[in-house]
Amino acid sequence: MMFNPTDLLRPHLKQLVPYSSARDDYKGKDGVFLDANENPIGSITEENWNRYPDPYQLELKAKLAEIKGVNAEQIFLGNGSDEPIDLLYRAFCEPQTDEVIINPPTYGMYKVSADINNVKAKEVLLTNQYDLDSQALLSAIQPNTKIIWICSPNNPTGNDVSLEKIEIILKGFQGLVVVDEAYIDFADRPSFTTRLNEFPNLIVLQTMSKAWGLASLRLGMAFCSPEIVAILNRIKPPYNLSGLTQRTVLNALNNLEKKDQMVAEILENREGLQNELEALEIVKRVYPTDSNFYLVKMKDAKEVYLKLIEKQVILRDRSKVVLCEDGIRITIGTKKENKKLIEELKKLSN
Ligand SMILES: *Cc1c(COP(=O)(O)O)cnc(C)c1O
Secondary structure, three states: OOOOHHHHOOHHHHHOOOOOOHHHHOOOOOOOOOOOOOOOOOOOOOOOOOOOOOOOOHHHHHHHHHHHOOOHHHEEEEOOOHHHHHHHHHHHOOOOOOEEEEOOOOOOHHHHHHHHOOOEEEEOOOOOOOOOOHHHHHHHOOOOEEEEEEEOOOOOOOOOOOHHHHHHHHHHOOOEEEEEOOOHHHOOOOOHHHHOOOOOOEEEEEEOOOOOOOOOOOOEEEEOOHHHHHHHHHHOOOOOOOHHHHHHHHHHOOOHHHHHHHHHHHHHHHHHHHHHHHOOOOEEEEOOOOOOEEEEEEOOHHHHHHHHHHOOOOOEEOOOOOOOOOEEEEEOOOHHHHHHHHHHHHHHHO
16 A cells, blocks of 8 residues: 555645745746835845745755755755644644654653644653664554654663664554654764655654754754655745745855764764763763763762752753653763863762
């Protein structure tokens, strides 16, 4: 049977007439534009932002397609990854009827977005090694299961889950499989974007918020079949990416070496930090990481977290998260920041 994402769509969206923007009706670049009620004179800012941006970000997608080795038609761009996460619920999950599956401990937005959309998120815990439990996952699938959310490298545990198990899910599930690769630049493996043509039910999420250093600009990427892109385009807010973001990122894509340099520096700092953490008396375990943070289990984690805040070193307390008891998530900082972190942790050990 051919996989067709339209079969999974919420019924009322099959008839949806999407908003038609002025930029949909006329696509030429030159002319006297009296069609969108914009300010014809300019902006109150030094630079002019008075014209609505391209709703489909075609220039940016063309450039990203080259860099990522996918077709431009396989790219959806959102206001952070949080936007495609929400849009996937709104497109495919009927409130109080459909279900998704998440694998705690994992990124919190899959559950929050499910709650906001009044959709049940069934939980299948990761194993004790923080890997997917593919057998339990497959058994949890119901006829009304629409999406399985997989985060790899996983937040907050830091590790890649096993790629063979992701494949088992992609092959064994007739709904959508999202692989969130927010931390892919720090992992030593090819992206699942290289498998898009094999799996029509695959959606790969990436973001400019981490390795690219653009958290404030808000740019999330979903790579998937052109059919799924078309569905997301129909329900998204028309101008979801600002002109400022589009232009800034387009310029930044000519500066790829800087991203690579930053990633290399963070990876170097990551390696150095592991031994220093492991040498501390209060540290019970540093988990292996494929991302830009460590999950560290400590004695009295909550206490450590609070003590470090007093020293203005802010960590992420995960000690109340399932399977993360005593866990603190530590982002890899600069050399200087990491030094400060270790100094303060040493003082606590004494
Ligand atoms: C940080 C993070 C994101 C990024 O979200 P944005 O909205 O793009 O900033 C997505 N997924 C995971 C797992 C993350 O940790």
